[in-house]
Amino acid sequence: MITLYGIKNCDTVQRARRRLDDEGIAYRFHDFKTEGLSAALAQQWLDALGVDVVVNRKGTTWRRLDEATRAGLSAANAAALLAREPSLVKRPVIAWPGGVLAGFAKSDEDAIVARLRG
Numbered sequence: 104m105i106t107l108y109g110i111k112n113c114d115t116v117q118r119a120r121r122r123l124d125d126e127g128i129a130y131r132f133h134d135f136k137t138e139g140l141s142a143a144l145a146q147q148w149l150d151a152l153g154v155d156v157v158v159n160r161k162g163t164t165w166r167r168l169d170e171a172t173r174a175g176l177s178a179a180n181a182a183a184l185l186a187r188e189p190s191l192v193k194r195p196v197i198a199w200p201g202g203v204l205a206g207f208a209k210s211d212e213d214a215i216v217a218r219l220r221g
Contacts, residue, residue, distance in 0.1 A: 105130040105219060108140075109195035116195045119207040126216050130197075135189035145185035148196060151203050154181050157193060164190040 107123065107130045109116035123130055148157050158181060159165060165173065168188075176184065185191055193205040199219060207215065 105197060105199040106133055107131070107195050107197050108133045108135065108192070110135050110190065113194050115207050118209075119195045119197070122207075122212055122216065123219070126220075128216070128219055135192070140186050140189040140192070142182040142186040145192070146182040148192075148198075148203055148205065149178060149181055149185075152205055154178055156205050157181070157185070157196075158191055159193040162190065164188055 105123075105128065107116070107119060109119070109132075111117075111132075111134050120132065145157070154176065158176065172184070195207055196203065196205045197207075197215070197219070202218065204215065204218075
């Protein structure tokens with residue numbers, strides 16, 4: 104089963120959900136705001152994709168962090184920070200058996216959909 108992780112009012116998450124719905128791809132939606140994010144799950148994403156892919160350094164949540172937290176971000180402490188501040192995750196994260204990806208760039212949509220179809 105495919106799980107799409109994100110925040111329901113995020114524009115990119117909404118676009119991803121619409122596209123998956125339009126393509127008839129079944130998925131479960133996990134909203135960080137209502138269901139949270141565990142450090143263990145965040146660590147799985149970090150292990151698979153790396154800190155630079157999973158952490159969204161362009162959003163307002165990143166900008167409101169203090170300078171010491173931003174400067175001190177590392178593979179060793181990123182999972183705990185993401186669990187505490189799930190809005191820092193680059194959205195959406197799409198996970199399926201055998202794969203995980205973060206983000207849904209318009210230029211990558213067709214390739215992502217093809218990958219999800221298997």
